[in-house]
């Protein structure tokens with residue numbers, strides 16, 4: 001894990017899991033400017049919080065709710081950090097509304113690692129497939145419980 005303390009003298013927002021000084025992000029690398037970092041996405045499981053395979057966030061060090069208040073070229077830093085980790089990503093973007101699934105108020109740009117033979121699926125197809133899998137899982141659970 002890369003050091004979480006910054007030299008930017010930024011006050012973290014209490015309880016925000018993406019403000020690095022709160023120590024809840026697994027930082028892989030920082031940008032040259034020090035204003036952004038790339039971190040593994042952590043997901044809650046029975047075994048606690050574990051890294052999701054191939055899933056990363058690029059996060060500004062400062063707490064911004066959306067990109068309208070950023071005063072630097074965040075996407076340029078996203079490109080720099082993608083280069084640093086040396087992975088190919090096939091889906092990436094912002095979740096800017098809570099309806100879009102965003103659960104954390106600190107702006108973050110997500111990246112999903114592409115594997116060599118992955119189908120080039122768009123976000124719409126991925127969401128659709130996710131809904132189908134959830135429906136299948138609920139149906140299988142109901143059958144198992146005899147409902």
Ligand SMILES: [Zn+2]
Nearest residue numbers: 016019063106
């Ligand atoms: Zn924050």
